[in-house]
Amino acid sequence: MTASGKVKLKPGDTIGILGGGQLGRMLAIAAARLGLKCQVFSPDPDSPAFDVVLNATCAEYADVEALELFANDVDVITYEFENVPAATAMVLAARRPVLPAQKILETTQDRLIEKDFVKRLGIDTADYADVSSLESLQAAIARIGLPAVIKTRRFGYDGKGQAIVREGDDPAQVWEDLGTKSAILEAFVPFEREISVIAARSVDGHVECYDVTENEHRDHILKFSRVPAAISDELAAQARAVAEKIAHALDYVGVLGVELFVVAGNGGPHVMVNEIAPRVHNSGHWTLDGASVSQFEQHIRAIAGWPLGKPVRHGQVTMTNLIGDDILDYEQWLTVPGATVHLYGKGAPRPGRKMGHVTEVAPASKK
Amino acid sequence: MTASGKVKLKPGDTIGILGGGQLGRMLAIAAARLGLKCQVFSPDPDSPAFDVVLNATCAEYADVEALELFANDVDVITYEFENVPAATAMVLAARRPVLPAQKILETTQDRLIEKDFVKRLGIDTADYADVSSLESLQAAIARIGLPAVIKTRRFGYDGKGQAIVREGDDPAQVWEDLGTKSAILEAFVPFEREISVIAARSVDGHVECYDVTENEHRDHILKFSRVPAAISDELAAQARAVAEKIAHALDYVGVLGVELFVVAGNGGPHVMVNEIAPRVHNSGHWTLDGASVSQFEQHIRAIAGWPLGKPVRHGQVTMTNLIGDDILDYEQWLTVPGATVHLYGKGAPRPGRKMGHVTEVAPASKK
Known part of the structure; x- marks a missing residue:
């Protein structure tokens, strides 16, 4: 059972969950209600999801041996967070179906790739521009206008890795504060x-x-x-x-x-x-x-x-x-x-x- | 915290559950949703409730050492089945609050004591009689009439430990088949x-x-x-x-x-x-x-x-x-x-x- 299209669990089978937070915990509880077992993989020994499963793996996401043992113990693998490292997903996907599929992580882990993907589908998004240098930031501001929002392309959540750029802000300072060379500038959306x-x-x-x-x-x-x-x-x-x-x-x-x-x-x-x-x-x-x-x-x-x-x-x-x-x-x-x-x-x-x-x-x- | 009236858990505290069946499993899931941990005690290694808790104790209900260790790990103890042995409950109650209280088990584990208790409250039950010998069975039949139901006083569930006694049945045979000297005869209730x-x-x-x-x-x-x-x-x-x-x-x-x-x-x-x-x-x-x-x-x-x-x-x-x-x-x-x-x-x-x-x-x- 390695192709995702062929996954078909039966009661008593085991789901591997990457990530031990509240989402993993609530997934494990839902699985239990359907007669399915779960094994949770998380580097944090205090993971809330560990409390609701019999078997837990406490190891780093880069620990290949732990990942392989984990994969061997389960029938299908899923995750509770989008920032699963590509290498982690690859090690696991070689052994068991990972759902949603690994290529989806590649799209959604990067704001620029995600926006491009959405745009290609003909779906509306805020205006945005790739920003990888002070020069490209200045060009983006000139095109998109201010206020705008600068966001790191990767690893942002709950407002982390983003800042509003306002009229009068010094672009050089904004660029320095961001601390990454991989960002996008998004038009500020006056949403209802x-x-x-x-x-x-x-x-x-x-x-x-x-x-x-x-x-x-x-x-x-x-x-x-x-x-x-x-x-x-x-x-x-x-x-x-x-x-x-x-x-x-x-x-x-x-x-x-x-x-x-x-x-x-x-x-x-x-x-x-x-x-x-x-x-x-x-x-x-x-x-x-x-x-x-x-x-x-x-x-x-x-x-x-x-x-x-x-x-x-x-x-x-x-x-x-x-x-x-x-x-x-x-x-x-x-x-x-x-x-x-x-x-x-x-x-x-x-x-x-x-x-x-x-x-x-x-x-x-x-x- | 040994008096039941003083139990007051806080999130993160641990509930001990005696019994590892589906009721224990669903109790543990409900506890998890409220941020409480559970530890399940059951002699059956395949207990369904083991799947949804981090800590499980697989031991016999008569294993005093295991009971004591279990009690030490938890803040309050409950159970999913009424046939908790009195000795088990006593060992546990000496260390942690057991809820519902042990004396309730004494009332509900025995059909005769339970019926007497209900009757004393002025609540209606089927007519019943204590049966501890062939003679008392014959006397009970004479008083209550037939058909009637004979039930073991203890350990009955899902129809186990009971039989209908009909007109023409041989009381001696009924008594022999029951295989216990501790029973009650209940009037057959023509319920709507x-x-x-x-x-x-x-x-x-x-x-x-x-x-x-x-x-x-x-x-x-x-x-x-x-x-x-x-x-x-x-x-x-x-x-x-x-x-x-x-x-x-x-x-x-x-x-x-x-x-x-x-x-x-x-x-x-x-x-x-x-x-x-x-x-x-x-x-x-x-x-x-x-x-x-x-x-x-x-x-x-x-x-x-x-x-x-x-x-x-x-x-x-x-x-x-x-x-x-x-x-x-x-x-x-x-x-x-x-x-x-x-x-x-x-x-x-x-x-x-x-x-x-x-x-x-x-x-x-x-x-």
Whole structure:
């Protein structure tokens, strides 16, 4: 079983998960519910996902021997984060199917390659330019205008590796502060709202999208997701079609999150892709309690070669992230009627650290 | 922390679970979602619950050293089955709080003591008699009449350890076949339907009952649960009141299942207690997908000293047990819209073995 198209697990088989954070933890729990075992690979001995599996591998992602032993123990491999090193993925893919496929990581690990990919599909994005020197930064500013956002091409998340460039800023200083020679400059998008689509695609190419989620960030970190998004049915259909197109174009197997901006236009608002996350996504956590099948279960079904579920939403849903010290309110949240509390089993609540989330479901009739 | 009234876990603390079956597995998953760790104690190396915890103890329930080490590793202890040996519970209770309390096991492990307890509360049960010899069996038959059901006082479940005694049966033969000297004879109850109430009681004595469930058995094993039961609101309130009364009388902490019969009467149907299960109960599995807080989470909250959730039901729910070869249909179930599939990660599908269950939720408006 080495070709991804042939993956077909049976109950009792084992899924290998790279990464031991809350996403890996929730994936492992979803797999357990379907009678599948998981083995988690993570360099962090305090990985929250280790708590919910019998077998864990605590080793560096560059440890080839550990990777090989891990691969031998499992039937299919997936990951909870997009920054899986290429060499790691290669070692594993030589032994077991890795889903979503390794080439998808290459596209989504690099903002420039990702943007080019989206653009080639005829999907709207913010204007952007490759920036690899002070000169190319100056040229990009001249073309795109200010304000704009400079982002490292790789390893950015939750606002890390990016900065706003404003009228009057010194480009030389901006370039020095960034500390990398591999970046893009993106036009600043005056969006009306931020939305996302969580889509699942099965081995046989079937796609199921969840209802469009509206997201609110605080300090670049997702704070609230609300479903359904307060947009027209037409725009929601447009957003879902974008996600579906991307999933097909990547020959994707598993769950992906597509972040979009809703932008005003002469012919009414339209959507613009911001980012693709080749994994389960924070803005899809509401599906654990607000839908008949969660994004975690959909991902497991997809990579197991099983049929996707047809998600039915239970009502109007709000997901609140518990970030840093928010976790200290857990007992108060436990008493809110209809609220479901998820704590990730992490240690100290550092600022900006995602410690848990809460889902609240109100009957559908309210919408 | 040795008095049960003082249990108050914090996220990251560890719950010890005696028993490694599907109930222990689902308890451990519920605990993980709340940021609590679990350690499972079970003599069976293939225990389904071992798959979802980092630390497992595989040892006999009589292994005092293993019990002591296990107790030292955890902050509170609970169990997934009522037949925990008294000596086991005693060893553990000397070191850590055991919830529900050990004395509750004494009441519910013995059908005679349990029936006496229910009767003392003024709650209706089938007519019954202590049977410890052929003579007392004959006397019981004379008083109660036939048909009747003879049951071993201890260790019965899923129809094991019981037999119907019919007109014309030879009491001497019945007595010999039973193979124990400790039994009760129960009047045969011509019930209209079988229902159950899943109730949770917190450390501070607060009780939350789920909506009454209607149960359908096949070969003495639960096959379907449907919620709400097709009974009047008045009768449902009566059933819940019975469960609440029992929970208070036992000074119970955790979730318990109370099985009842609905019996026709001159003044309309009334309820009669059949059995008390001092644990999460198969007829409460629907709460995993059909309610805002599951019976497993309620149990964990209760034994953690946390506030109970206020359960909100998502609609009209049907739970179907996958028994034995039923499991072979799992892929078909995966394609049913709105159905949620739970597989227990057990090995071979032996006849009568509970392998998984499926929940289907229909919008509440249908009722």
